[in-house]
Amino acid sequence: MLPEPLTQPAPPSASGAREAVLTVAHVSKSFGENHVLQDFSLTLHKSENVVVLGKSGSGKSVLIKCIIGLLPVDAGTITVLGQEVALLDHAALDQLRAKVGFLFQSNALYDSMSVRENLLFPLRRHWLAHRRGEENELVHQALDDVGLAQTANMMPAELSGGMRKRIALARTLILRPEIILYDEPTTGLDPVTAREIDELIREVQQKYNTSALIISHDMNCVRLTADRVALLEQGRCYAEGTFAELQQRSDPVVHKFFE
Numbered sequence: 001m002l003p004e005p006l007t008q009p010a011p012p013s014a015s016g017a018r019e020a021v022l023t024v025a026h027v028s029k030s031f032g033e034n035h036v037l038q039d040f041s042l043t044l045h046k047s048e049n050v051v052v053l054g055k056s057g058s059g060k061s062v063l064i065k066c067i068i069g070l071l072p073v074d075a076g077t078i079t080v081l082g083q084e085v086a087l088l089d090h091a092a093l094d095q096l097r098a099k100v101g102f103l104f105q106s107n108a109l110y111d112s113m114s115v116r117e118n119l120l121f122p123l124r125r126h127w128l129a130h131r132r133g134e135e136n137e138l139v140h141q142a143l144d145d146v147g148l149a150q151t152a153n154m155m156p157a158e159l160s161g162g163m164r165k166r167i168a169l170a171r172t173l174i175l176r177p178e179i180i181l182y183d184e185p186t187t188g189l190d191p192v193t194a195r196e197i198d199e200l201i202r203e204v205q206q207k208y209n210t211s212a213l214i215i216s217h218d219m220n221c222v223r224l225t226a227d228r229v230a231l232l233e234q235g236r237c238y239a240e241g242t243f244a245e246l247q248q249r250s251d252p253v254v255h256k257f258f259e
């Protein structure tokens with residue numbers, strides 16, 4: 001059983017300042033007249049879980065795509081692990097993506113590959129060939145981290161929805177990312193399985209000191225995983241705080257998420 005969500009921010013570094021691993025500064029992104037992000041700002045610190053909460057269509061996926069360089073921003077800057085995303089060429093972006101794990105809502109497992117082959121894919125994709133000798137150990141460790149050590153030879157079709165989500169997370173963890181971006185990690189799961197995934201997100205944070213940006217509108221997921229919540233509303237970071245702080249706000253825009 002995991003502890004209840006933290007209510008205090010991530011601890012300060014030796015210098016006293018909290019280290020920022022991801023900074024979104026005054027970002028705007030429009031599609032024609034659809035102004036999806038408008039002067040949106042957000043900072044993610046080391047070892048911190050931040051949930052971006054927003055209603056459907058508010059721009060959460062667009063934000064994630066801008067962060068990983070899949071969509072260019074119109075204005076503002078995004079800095080990930082000290083590198084400004086817009087200034088990176090293809091090779092540098094690829095290297096950065098090895099340090100930023102992304103858990104897709106769909107899990108994006110390859111159905112024709114075994115669990116083991118799915119996990120080896122990112123290792124080989126990022127040319128970590130020097131680790132060839134360690135492959136078995138890395139696969140075993142990643143599967144063990146998600147509580148599925150015995151599934152290496154299974155095919156994705158043999159797994160439940162919750163197990164598939166865990167395997168997708170193991171495939172992200174195998175590269176030991178410094179940041180993990182979770183896209184709606186509990187969507188489509190039953191409440192018990194969803195809670196297990198929420199707890200796993202916490203375990204990963206605590207075990208590896210990873211930072212995570214989680215996009216969600218599942219309030220249980222927000223409550224269980226967030227050190228801090230950022231409310232994306234009308235393209236802006238409308239409100240920010242711990243779950244408990246935002247829950248107590250009387251502002252109707254904030255309140256409607258917590259009803």
Ligand SMILES: Nc1ncnc2c1ncn2[C@@H]1O[C@H](COP(=O)(O)OP(=O)(O)OP(=O)(O)O)[C@@H](O)[C@H]1O
Nearest residue numbers: 031034036054055056057058059060061062063217
């Ligand atoms: N490539 C694109 N071209 C044009 N419009 C887009 C594109 N991608 C997203 N949009 C628009 O941006 C807006 C925000 O979409 P986005 O997918 O980010 O919402 P979301 O908050 O992730 O929603 P949900 O919770 O339903 O997944 C929507 O109006 C969508 O139509």
